[in-house]
C-alpha cells in the first residue's frame with residue numbers, strides 16, 4: 001500500500017479557509033495513494049488557543065466539506081487530522097475525522113488525553129471516552145492523537161480492538177522532538193504494528209513545531225521520516241507485515257496482565 005503524510009505548515013497569519021483550500025489541493029494531488037493523513041488541529045492550530053472559541057466547527061462544518069470532496073476526488077482513504085469540534089450540547093473537542101474514498105465521513109475520534117496540564121486543551125476541551133478503530137481495504141486503523149502517544153495503555157487497547165496501523169496526527173513541538181521519534185518507534189515495537197505519525201511544521205501560538213513526521217514498521221524500523229518544513233512524506237509498505245511480525249516473534253502471546261483470565265475448572 002501507499003501512504004502519504006501531509007506535514008502541513010501552520011502559521012498564525014494564514015486564514016483557516018485558505019489553509020483548508022491549500023490542504024484540500026494537497027490531498028487531491030495524492031491520487032493513487034491508499035491512505036492520506038493530515039496533522040492535528042491544522043485548520044486553527046494546535047496551540048492557537050485564542051482562535052478556538054470562534055473557529056470551532058461542527059462535524060459537518062467547513063473542514064468536513066472540503067475534506068470529503070478531496071477524498072472523493074483523489075479516491076483515497078483520508079485521515080483528515082483533527083478539528084476543534086463544537087458539540088452543540090457540550091464542550092469543544094479535539095476530534096479526528098476519517099473519510100472513505102467515496103467521501104463519506106465514516107469514523108470520528110475525540111482525543112482522550114488532553115495536553116496542557118493546567119492550561120490550553122486540558123482546560124477548555126472535553127476528553128474523549130471511546131477507543132476508535134477504522135476498518136479499511138488495507139487493514140484496521142487505530143486512532144490516537146498527539147499527546148495520546150505518551151499513554152501506552154491506549155495503544156494496547158487499540159491492539160486488543162484489532163488495530164494494525166496506528167495513525168497519529170500531531171502538533172508536537174520542536175522542543176520535544178526526541179520524545180516524538182522515540183515514542184513513535186516504541187509504540188510500533190510494543191504493538192507490532194505500523195505507526196504513521198503525521199506532525200505539523202511551522203510556528204503558531206508561539207510554539208515551533210517539530211515536523212519529522214514518521215512511518216515505522218512493526219519491527220521499529222523507520223521507513224520514512226520528514227524534515228522540519230512543509231512536506232508530503234510518501235511511503236510504500238505491505239500491511240501483511242503486521243501478521244508476519246506477530247507470528248515470527250510472538251511476544252504478544254506471552255502477555256499475562258490486562259487480558260481476560262482463562263476459565264478455571
Ligand SMILES: NC(=O)CCC(=O)C(=O)O
Pocket residue numbers: 040046114115145146147148150170171172173176179
Ligand atoms: N498537541 C499535543 O498533544 C502536544 C503534546 C506534547 O507537546 C507532548 O506530549 O510533549
